Amino acid sequence: MAYDAPRMKRKTYVIGHRNPDTDSIVSAIAYAELKRQKGLAECHAARAGKLTPQTEYILDRFNIPAPEFVPDLVPKVGYFLSDGAVTAVASEALWDALETMEREKVSILPVVDAQGRYRAVLHHNAFASNITRKINPHRKAIIPVSMELLLKTLQAQPVVTFGGAEVARSRILVAGSSFDSFRQHLENEIPANALVLTGDREDIQRFSIESGARAVIITNGMPLAKGLRELAESRRVTVMISPYDTSSTAFLILYSTPVMTMADEDAKPVAAGSYVRAVRDQLAAAPSRCLPVVDDAGVVVGIFSESDLIAEPNIDIIMVDHNEMGQAVEGLENYRILEIIDHHRLGNFSTRYPITFINRVVGATATIVAGMYIEQKAVLTPGVAALLLAGILTDTLMLRSSTATETDREMADYLAGLVNLDIEAFGREIFSNARKVADLPADEIIGMDSKAYAACGQRFAVSQVEVSATDDLLVRKGALLTGLRQRRAEESLYFAALMITDITSLSSLLLIDGDETFIKKIAFPQVDAGVFRCRDILSRKKQLIPLLIELMETVLGVADNR
Numbered sequence: 001m002a003y004d005a006p007r008m009k010r011k012t013y014v015i016g017h018r019n020p021d022t023d024s025i026v027s028a029i030a031y032a033e034l035k036r037q038k039g040l041a042e043c044h045a046a047r048a049g050k051l052t053p054q055t056e057y058i059l060d061r062f063n064i065p066a067p068e069f070v071p072d073l074v075p076k077v078g079y080f081l082s083d084g085a086v087t088a089v090a091s092e093a094l095w096d097a098l099e100t101m102e103r104e105k106v107s108i109l110p111v112v113d114a115q116g117r118y119r120a121v122l123h124h125n126a127f128a129s130n131i132t133r134k135i136n137p138h139r140k141a142i143i144p145v146s147m148e149l150l151l152k153t154l155q156a157q158p159v160v161t162f163g164g165a166e167v168a169r170s171r172i173l174v175a176g177s178s179f180d181s182f183r184q185h186l187e188n189e190i191p192a193n194a195l196v197l198t199g200d201r202e203d204i205q206r207f208s209i210e211s212g213a214r215a216v217i218i219t220n221g222m223p224l225a226k227g228l229r230e231l232a233e234s235r236r237v238t239v240m241i242s243p244y245d246t247s248s249t250a251f252l253i254l255y256s257t258p259v260m261t262m263a264d265e266d267a268k269p270v271a272a273g274s275y276v277r278a279v280r281d282q283l284a285a286a287p288s289r290c291l292p293v294v295d296d297a298g299v300v301v302g303i304f305s306e307s308d309l310i311a312e313p314n315i316d317i318i319m320v321d322h323n324e325m326g327q328a329v330e331g332l333e334n335y336r337i338l339e340i341i342d343h344h345r346l347g348n349f350s351t352r353y354p355i356t357f358i359n360r361v362v363g364a365t366a367t368i369v370a371g372m373y374i375e376q377k378a379v380l381t382p383g384v385a386a387l388l389l390a391g392i393l394t395d396t397l398m399l400r401s402s403t404a405t406e407t408d409r410e411m412a413d414y415l416a417g418l419v420n421l422d423i424e425a426f427g428r429e430i431f432s433n434a435r436k437v438a439d440l441p442a443d444e445i446i447g448m449d450s451k452a453y454a455a456c457g458q459r460f461a462v463s464q465v466e467v468s469a470t471d472d473l474l475v476r477k478g479a480l481l482t483g484l485r486q487r488r489a490e491e492s493l494y495f496a497a498l499m500i501t502d503i504t505s506l507s508s509l510l511l512i513d514g515d516e517t518f519i520k521k522i523a524f525p526q527v528d529a530g531v532f533r534c535r536d537i538l539s540r541k542k543q544l545i546p547l548l549i550e551l552m553e554t555v556l557g558v559a560d561n562r
């Protein structure tokens with residue numbers, strides 16, 4: 001009878017860095033697809049932030065859905081549920097629910113409606129307090145039951161039945177006395193509420209039926225007297241034969257009540273999306289230190305217990321296009337990292353288990369992923385091939401950046417051939433679309449592809465945008481510098497910079513707000529206050545960042561702590 005709750009499946013997220021760029025997004029999509037082809041069924045691409053207009057354009061162009069948005073990976077209740085929940089349906093008998101608890105060795109049993117949605121929870125405390133409150137024999141015990149539940153729990157033989165699943169509050173009357181005493185007893189009750197327990201006594205059977213009792217339950221498997229069946233039918237009185245003796249039958253009637261009678265309706269469930277740290281207090285106060293967990297629709301998906309707090313979460317991580325925790329989605333350190341596929345400098349990083357770590361000096365993570373498709377003889381669909389090509393072209397500024405290697409060029413040629421795209425034309429199409437960037441608010445331009453770094457005991461941030469002409473952005477330098485100043489103040493950075501890379505002229509502008517001594521040392525030609533022209537500089541990681549760190553070392557005189 002237990003509702004079969006959906007299970008929280010163990011899954012693997014393939015995820016790129018915060019402020020994801022195109023390479024980061026397409027690498028996650030393509031690598032998740034490769035892992036699924038190789039048998040890791042629950043492997044999903046995820047993204048740690050908003051898509052840039054460029055990435056959005058590319059995904060739309062090839063009609064490929066964006067990866068699941070995972071704004072943070074701070075532990076949530078749902079990540080720790082290993083098994084689906086054993087539940088009881090609200091209309092089932094208390095007896096069946098208690099049997100389920102015994103069989104499944106659970107200390108709490110969520111009670112759900114027919115759709116699996118949470119209604120209450122059955123636990124031993126609730127049972128104990130409700131049994132004295134609701135069916136205290138010292139007072140007149142009234143038990144809500146239906147004929148269906150009675151028949152099932154008593155394993156009784158139906159002779160005549162009325163009422164079916166309708167639950168009504170009833171009294172148990174045991175006909176253990178003389179006929180006259182019993183008659184008096186029944187006359188003091190409302191017969192329509194009475195469940196009469198009797199043996200093979202024709203006088204009691206007949207009188208109960210004539211009085212219109214709710215049901216006559218004959219115990220010890222004894223028969224209904226001849227001729228009374230027709231009478232019961234005409235008076236609409238249920239008659240059933242219980243195989244048990246009178247005391248066992250009376251006992252089982254109590255347990256025929258719907259499980260809701262004894263459940264705790266005040267206990268509140270928690271949402272699978274709740275942060276673990278936010279439910280700790282509720283968990284400590286919960287019966288048996290267990291909480292029913294529901295999804296967005298209120299459907300019970302599991303039980304969260306104190307032991308789950310020390311268990312491994314049911315999510316694993318594959319990092320692509322980054323390897324530094326400072327650039328990773330918040331909370332990532334709480335999970336097991338299975339693999340890292342990257343092309344950046346190494347941050348200081350350690351794991352508890354051996355992992356697959358692939359870091360190659362190429363222009364894009366997409367180049368590495370495309371190579372893995374070929375090595376592993378996986379199926380490269382046209383959509384995925386086009387995305388990977390876009391990843392290579394955007395990360396290498398159409399193969400013009402100094403980070404572009406022969407491997408990137410070969411891979412771009414191979415992919416372009418697969419999908420019949422012209423590299424030059426496709427590259428221009430992508431970048432001319434990125435011109436829209438100039439219309440965005442300054443903080444969005446700065447935040448779109450922003451990376452944080454640490455060196456010489458200081459933290460700094462460098463954002464990058466690629467455009468096909470810098471004029472549109474240069475007229476907004478005031479707003480952009482204000483945005484950088486705010487960001488620097490909010491995050492106590494040594495400096496905050498924006499690199500505007502012109503893919504037509506193959507040079508960049510550097511807008512920077514930072515420590516004055518440091519700014520004065522910048523050797524690039526100055527265009528304006530806080531604006532420098534960096535000829536032939538296209539790559540943030542390979543050209544600009546090493547230069548900036550070197551400059552920091554001369555100004556701060558502190559050993560590099562990369």
Ligand SMILES: [Mn+2]
Pocket residue numbers: 023024321343363364365395
């Ligand atoms: Mn990249």
